[in-house]
Amino acid sequence: MVTQIAASPLAGDRSRAARRLGYVLVGLLGLTCIAGLAVGAAGTSLWSALADLAVGRELALRDKVVLWDIRVPRVLMGMLVGAALAVSGAVLQGLFRNPLADPGIVGVSAGASLGAVIAIVLGGALPLAAAMGAWIVPVFAFLGAWGATMTLYRIATRAGRTSVATMLLAGIALTALTMALTGLIVYVADDAQLRDFTFWNMGSLAGATWGKLAVAVPLILLPLAASGLLARGLNGLALGEAAAGHMGIPVQRLKGAAILIVAAATGAAVSIGGGIGFVGIVVPHLLRLATGPDHRFLLPNAALLGAAMLLLADLVSRTIIAPAELPIGIITAIIGGPFFLFILLRQRGIVDL
């Protein structure tokens, strides 16, 4: 009797569906990768290049540069940034127990920007600048994101309960404050720094190089991998801090780790891609609708879908007004903004609390 029950699939158990969705998302990501490699302003054909490689013919130097030094790093970078933003959103939402938390909306990205700008403008004067080299921008972005997340958590959460309204309002204040500080620092920047800053701030994957990738890979893969360790804890936390503690979850450590992971992933993503918003709210929300909020599946699937969505957005950004490029942040905002409002309206009840 008991074994019979155990063998039949459990009604209401969406873990199998979530796992299956994971395979579908791997396929989708593969397709978007190929599209990202095949499409570009230069008109280089991925297929003829592959055919050349297959028969052992040398590639033209130009095609080699376009494919290997421009498109491949750009696609890899897009995947990393998309995965980082989506997982940051999912972890932040788990931490705040609230589906409206997004690194871009609650000021975490703004904190990362402030850190990045400090590094770009004051870089030379900072301690340890020489030792950090290319790492200085992402490291400072991480510190900025960390400070912002900690501040936000302190303000919005009292005795283990987060007020949604306080969180959103604190996010607005935090964003305004960090943007003012950012403006202040940009004000003292010289021309070369200003150019660096402007390019970075537009939010684009266009500047992806192997060098930047080498810095970004560990900074993003580490928190992504670590997020998997939080999955069970975040599931328990959905019942509230007290209940999570009763089930043996070390709540304080979990929250500290979640904040670190969000800060590291968002900091790295922002330092590379600039202001790319809404990925962190759209992706986890769609996945929860599809296969439920179990973080054991939500987090890896968010990484996959986030990567695929950002590649798609990047594809649009570089084809829609080709040969020029639209900043990718504009595309994610045009799609994500109304989406956020839609969720907000549907969940109006919890905001009014």
Next chain:
Amino acid sequence: MLIARDICADYNRKAVLREVCFGARPGQITSIVGPSGAGKSTLLKVLTGDHAFAGTVRLDGRDIAAFPLRDLARIRAVLPQSTPLAFPFTVIEVVRLGLVNHPGQDHIARRALAQVGLAGFEGRYYQELSGGEQQRAQLARVLCQVWEPVGADGTPHWLFMDEPVSSLDIAHQLQVMALARQFADRGGGVVMVMHDLNLTAMSADSVALLRAGRLIVQACPEDVYRDDILGEAYGCRLEVGKTPVRGAFVLPQMVTVP
């Protein structure tokens, strides 16, 4: 054994519990009663280590403050007064979260759901259940955590519940009381905050009566259920009766509006 001595606790420096002593044995149902605001929930939070206090709480001889979280989760489960959920989990997904000591044993989750009368609710969204149904789903989750009332090594397991039946109809109230009874009869310890004096008289082996942060008495129901004791604790006239088989009951008296 659960022994609490000289418990003082406060909220924002307002004293909520004053020198409360309390005890509970495995194999028994121990109920905490008293008027609203008396400090029942706070006492339960002290006993589960969720509220700061002065005094000592010892569970099976170990100081609750020094009990590692993981070890506590193995031997005791806690049902809060209500549990709002942030995300759209299904009922079975919520109940399975309780399988911390029985990972992967989904049949336990299924049986716990059936025991609280929610068989067939597996695929429903938790957020779309009524308050009473949510409370029973949470009870199923909590039951999963201490599925065996006594551990393999003979240590008793504990069930702490804050008003588990307040939002239930009488049939489900009786069902939950029967579950508590069964847990105690099989060697586990049950500590619960109760609102309904008659259900308490029917089910409890020991009753702790609180009023304004102080313990008035803890004893077997026969010694607590007296007109004067209950009447003074609740500040109204109550008539306690006794039936030969079922023990005490409380009859409310109509009062005049002041």
